[in-house]
Amino acid sequence: xxxxxxxxxxxxxxxxxxxxxxxxxxxxxxxxxxxxxxxxxxxxxxxxxxxxxxxxxxxxxxxxxxxxxxxxxxxxxxxxxxxxxxxxxxxxxxxxxxxxxxxxxxxxxxxxxxxxxxxxxxxxxxxxxxxxxxxxxxxxxxxxxxxxxxxxxxxxxxxxxxxxxxxxxxxxxxxxxxxxxxxxxxxxxxxxxxxxxxxxxxxxxxxxxxxxxxxxxxxxxxxxxxxxxxxxxxxxxxxxxxxxxxxxxxxxxxxxxxxxxxxxxxxxxxxxxxxxxxxxxxxxxxxxxxxxxxxxxxxxxxxx
Numbered sequence: 001x002x003x004x005x006x007x008x009x010x011x012x013x014x015x016x017x018x019x020x021x022x023x024x025x026x027x028x029x030x031x032x033x034x035x036x037x038x039x040x041x042x043x044x045x046x047x048x049x050x051x052x053x054x055x056x057x058x059x060x061x062x063x064x065x066x067x068x069x070x071x072x073x074x075x076x077x078x079x080x081x082x083x084x085x086x087x088x089x090x091x092x093x094x095x096x097x098x099x100x101x102x103x104x105x106x107x108x109x110x111x112x113x114x115x116x117x118x119x120x121x122x123x124x125x126x127x128x129x130x131x132x133x134x135x136x137x138x139x140x141x142x143x144x145x146x147x148x149x150x151x152x153x154x155x156x157x158x159x160x161x162x163x164x165x166x167x168x169x170x171x172x173x174x175x176x177x178x179x180x181x182x183x184x185x186x187x188x189x190x191x192x193x194x195x196x197x198x199x200x201x202x203x204x205x206x207x208x209x210x211x212x213x214x215x216x217x218x219x220x221x222x223x224x225x226x227x228x229x230x231x232x233x234x235x236x237x238x239x240x241x242x243x244x245x246x247x248x249x250x251x252x253x254x255x256x257x258x259x260x261x262x263x264x265x266x267x268x269x270x271x272x273x274x275x276x277x278x279x280x281x282x283x284x285x286x287x288x289x290x291x292x293x294x295x296x297x298x299x300x301x302x303x304x
Contacts, residue, residue: 005118005303005304006023006024006025006027006030006303006304007024008023008053008056009021009022009023009024009032009033009048009053009056009057009060010022010060011035011057011060011061011063011064014167014204014206014212015162015165015167015204016165017036017037017038017139017140017141017142018034018035018036018142018162018165018167019034019035019036019064020032020033020034020035020206020212021033021034021035021057021060022211022212023048023053025177025210025258025303026175026176026177026178026207026209026210026211026258027178027209027258027259027301027302027303028080028114028259028300028301028302028303028304029049029050029079029080029110029114029117029302029303029304030049030080030209030303030304031046031048031049031080031081031172031208031209032046032206032207032208032209032210032212033045033046033047033048033057033081034046034160034169034206035061035064035065035069036139036142036144036160036162037139037140037141037142038064038065038139038140039065039066039067039140040066040067040070041070041138041139041140042061042065042067042069042070042139042140043069043071043072043073043137043139043144044061044069044071044072044073044088044091045072045073045075045160045169046073046074046075046081046082046171046208047072047074047081047082047083047084047085047087047088048080048081048083048084048304049079049080049081049083049084049110049117049119049304050083050084050117050118050119050120050122050304051083051084051087051119051120051121051122052118052120053084053304054083054084054086054087054088055087057084057087058087058088067090068088068090068091069088069090069091070090070091070092071091071092071094071137071139072085072088072091072092072093072094073093073094073095073137073144073146073158073160074093074094074095074099074103074127074158075095075157075158075159075160075169075170075171075172075208076095076096076099076102076153076154076156076157076158076171076172077095077099077102077103077106077154077156078110078154078172079106079108079109079110079111080110080304081171081172081208082103082124082125083108083110083119083122083124085124085125086122086123086124086125092128092129093125093126093127093128093129094127094128094129094130094131094135094137094146095127095129095130095156095158096130096131096132096148096156096157096158097130097131097132097156098154098155098156099127099130099154099156099157099158100126100127100130100156101156102154102155102156103124103126103127104124104126107124108122108124113289113302114299114302114304117302117304119304131146131148132148133147133148134146134147134148142162142164142165143162143163143164144160144161144162145160145161145162145163146158146159146160147159147160147161147196149173149189149192149193149196149197150186150189150192150193150279151185151186151189151279151280152173152182152185152186152189152190152192152193153171153172153173153180153181153182153184153185153190153208154172154184154185154280155184155185155186155279155280157171157172157173157185157193158171159171159173159197161200161202163200165203165204166201166202166203166204167202167203167204167206168197168200168202168204168205168206169206170197170205170206170207170208171208172207172208172209173190173193173194173197173208173221174194174197174205174207174208174217174218174221175207175208175209175210175217175221175257176205176207176209176210176211176212176213176217176220177210177211177257177258178207178209178210178257178258178259179224179251179254179257179258179259179260179261179262179263179266180221180224180225180262180266181259181262181265181266182225182266182269183265183266183268183269183283183285183288184280184283184285185269185279185280186269186273186279186280187225187228187229187232187266187269187270187273188229188273188279189279189280190221190225191222191225191226191229194218194221194222194225197218198215198218201215202214202215203215205217205218209258210258223254224254224257227252227253227254228263228266228267228270229270229274231245231249231252231267232245232267232270232271232274233274234249235248235249235267235271236271236274236275241271242264242267242268242270242271242291243264243267243291243294243295245267246263246264246267246295247295250263251263259300261292261293261295261296261300262292263295264288264291264292264295265283265285265288265289265291265292268283268288269283
């Protein structure tokens, strides 16, 4: 089945010298990006999944700043946030050290999951600059802090915190109206990371996917993850595997979120941790994607 592409995103200002590029509706591969500062010192946060969408982002950026950003922060390795890096050759790409490893290892693998998407001419651009725990960058008068919260959405996540503006770019550690996704990271680690982010007391939260919101988004995501742990424990006690548990309990109160089929791979991570596994230990992602597709009854919808 051919699914029509979603509408292009647009860059809008949410605080002084802080803009966000939101791609509705926020489902698979329709991520958000950000632009901090202006003039010669702008910093871009993430790009987009396809060549066309990344070029749209570039057009939007150059609509508000005179020159392309010289620094590009990647919040994690997934292709919807990094494939468009090649459209910004002027920028030095910065990310957590684990994200560089994962970007290099995964390459363009994501494109094979949805062969019907027009990905365009893409080239993998890994970070040239990495950090381990935290890094401060300055976009003109705006100070941005790059923080690594530990294994959460992935093992190499970065959140970008603007302390003066109290704006938090979370990458996919937080979703808005979209189901969380952590089989490549950690359920428990995600919950701990949300506690860390809450302590920052953000006023505005820019999620990895979906509409910009406030700190209540942290609570919404935590609620989903806590339920995930509860039903994983119940499934284990009943002798069910993750797919059986997903069919038994379903998404429950979170059924209205986009991409609810993510329950299956999320449960695999919750099971792995409940059984004492290391946070972020590799799982067989292609197998999880195939099982998620069986649960969903069809290939998950990607409208990039």
